[in-house]
Amino acid sequence: MKTLIYYSLAIVLLTSCGQQEQRYFADSAETATLKAGIDAYESGDWEKWQSHFADTAKIYVNSKDGMSVADRLANLKSTTSAFSSYGFDREDEYVEMVIDKEKETWVYYWAQHNGTFAENNKQLSFPVHLAVQFIDGKIVEEHIYFDATEMSNEMSAIANMSGMDKAIQNSMNNLHQAWLDNDAELFRSYSNENLTRSTNGVQEVNNCQEYIDMVQSNHDMLSNINIVMNDMSLVGNKVHIKWTFSGKHTKDTEGLPASNNDISIDGYAIWSFDSEGKATHEEAYFDQNGMNIQLGYTLTPPNMK
Secondary structure: OHHHHHHHHHHHHHHHHHOOOOOEEOOOHHHHHHHHHHHHHHHOOHHHHHHOEEEEEEEEEOOOOOEEHHHHHHHHHHHHOOEEEEEEOHHHOEEEEEEOOOOOEEEEEEEEEEEEEOOOOOEEEEEEEEEEEEEOOEEEEEEEEOOOHHHHHHHHHHHOOOHHHHHHHHHHHHHHHHHHHOOHHHHHHOEEEEEEEEEOOEEEEOOHHHHHHHHHHHHHHOEEEEEEEEEEEEEOOEEEEEEEEEEEOOOOEOOEOOOOOEEEEEEEEEEEEOOOOOEEEEEEEEOHHHHHHHHOOOOOOOOOO
């Protein structure tokens, strides 16, 4: 008889374990809604972004004090307007839905947020964590956590820039774009006609036209040219830049057939500007031998005999 009772209890326990309510979800209607909201944020579709929230929703940004959806929307529009591009690293995002012990539905989200300031092309990257409560498919509470120090400092510095500083920064941004697009007229518009350039201490360009010809020669040899401004600072009439130049060697040039190699080189540049905000000189420093090797050149050791 005891054996039968124990056996019956075991069946009840096993049955109850098998019927345990699922509380963790990698995919759900709520996780899809949160991702759709992030899509809307990244595209600037603010009407769609707002549609995912309940009318009485509260949003907490690094704070115990909540704000309304309308106030958060105004805050986002103001902040994102300072960026030429922004968004999350969606390939490495992590999202899950949890039904907690109070039977509340929460979606948790982790991802790296990246952006480029429109004023100076400076790139900014920081991790973000979201904790979002849903009721009946709508967001009723959202908690947002990230380190805003660097972004706040950069936006304050931009706001305090003088008129001359802004003119120089605008010229630098347009020169950068002219390099990428091989746009001679745009480059000429923001350069002094006597623009010069030195590479690793040796002057190689003596006027604006020679600089434009140099840019053209790079585009004649490489496709998919990109120049990332890793760090940029304005000191007086000079702009200091840490950059990464990249491209693919897909085009034959005289004496050098295309290698189809990917090219990537880090460097440092100091640009000088005149009183009109036009470029007068660039000092460029990078590993020229390293770039030549990537292009397919070889180094021959000297004959020591």
